[in-house]
Amino acid sequence: MSTHPARGLSRVLEDFGPTLLDLVHGDPSAAAELGGVGIHDPHDEQHYPERAVVLGVGVHGAEETARLMRRLTGPGAAALVVRAPVDAAALEAVAAETGIALLTLTRGASWAQLAAMLRTLLSEGDVGEAGGQTLGGVPSGDLFALANAIATLLDAPVTIEDRRSRILAFSGRQDEADPARVASILARRVPERYLRVHEEHGVFRKLYRSERPVHIPPPTLGDEAALPRVAIAVRAGDEILGSVWAALREPLTQEREEAFQEAAKLVALHMLRHRAGADAENRLRADLVTTALEGGSGAVAALGRLGLADEPLLVLALGLEPAAGEDHAHVTAERQRLTSALAVHLMAVQPRSAVALLGDVAYALLPVPDDPAFARERAVQVATDFLQRTGDRTGAVVGIGSVAPEPAALARSRTNADRALRVLFSGRVARRVAAIGDVSIDALLIEMRDLAVANRDELSGPIARLAAYDRSHNSHLVETLRAWLDAFGDVIAASASVFVHPNTFRYRIRRVAEVGQIDLRDPSERFAAMLQLRLMGLCD
Structure with a gap:
């Protein structure tokens, strides 16, 4: 609530x-x-x-x-x-x-x-428990309500701006101001031409050095009519959080100027609360997404608080492969930026989705139709559109898990999203988005390689004999067998792929059978050889 x-x-x-x-x-x-x-x-x-x-x-x-x-x-x-x-x-x-x-x-x-x-x-406050916190009689963190309260005190339309002159909130009665104020509201930031005038006249320098309101004459820009302004910096200790600006038709009385100065202190509390609230909400959302992905007894309650209960979901895993020698801080900041961008993108296409950065991977819970094939197609399209918007330079990839018809299946969907992500990072597929259903064999091969490494299994059988012969005789029997199997036994195609004459290739394939002691007519032996060759490729 x-x-x-x-x-x-x-x-x-x-x-x-x-x-x-x-x-x-x-x-x-x-x-x-x-x-x-x-x-x-x-x-x-x-x-x-x-x-x-x-x-x-x-x-x-x-x-x-x-x-x-x-x-x-x-x-x-x-x-x-x-x-x-x-x-x-x-x-x-x-x-x-x-x-x-x-x-x-x-x-x-x-x-x-x-x-x-x-x-x-x-x-605001979509995730979390009920509460009735106020600061100065205004709901905590509600900058729009605060702007209206200050406008009433000063009898003038007010804006609350950050350090970059972006409009965080504004009061009513902006139609009583001038075209410059209206343009600022429409663009959600002060137009560049007015910022240049303020900088030339040292307005920001005076504003951030003074504890009191600063009176600013109307800027002169051609025939544009503008009202005088009074502004005050918003501080939290030594940190400048932003400023409050009022467009005046009449000068402030001494009483209103003092009220404006006191109001700036209240704005600082609200801005800090707004910032802390956003951070706390992000942490809470990450905790809820984590709980939901674990699929345990708390998953249903977590999904309820996220507004995602009682519908099929699918997990997307967004990963970023850092470039060699790339600064760790830069990679961390880039992951956070991509996570925020993914949240905005999904909010537009599916408002009930939830995104959180857990470790090095950003996970998204995406509501989907109860049709696995259509859900996978939809998720791939959404992820592809997102990566196209972020550009190739990010090196980001997205793995897509299986559809989870109930909360207990979310853990499996996350596992499958991670498996698809690992295939993408391995470079085995030339794409940036992959659903687990499309790369399940590649994922299985990677897991078989892991199992072989964990068991300290060594290369054995025909492939081991061929590899040992190649090392001692500087020959190419393993390469020959791989080409022959990839070409389904077509000597012409296989020989062309390794750039040798077909007769030479036929001789080599006979040597493969002799040295490796393998019957290439036996489907089981061919399959075993293909599997070992694939696993060797993963270890190269």
């Missing part, structure tokens, strides 16, 4: 509208807690969280919008967002019929930014 208040549609509109969102139809106060964010794709299978806010990217016109709203009644969506403007009158009856709220996204706003901001707002 969430440790934060319910995330309803009214809260979304309070925080993001009218700068980003406008309500066209629907009663936001009547909606229950929202379950997450979904992105509409007409060309792919859709998996929406219950009571989702669905982003209708590329949906235009009243007819297309109405058709989508009717389709969304099946999954139980709470709201649909489309790009403004829309024909409100034409969609009023559909909104009443479906009970789905219709919102519009401001022109120029980014769908990606809206999705990220909605997920930040709606997913």
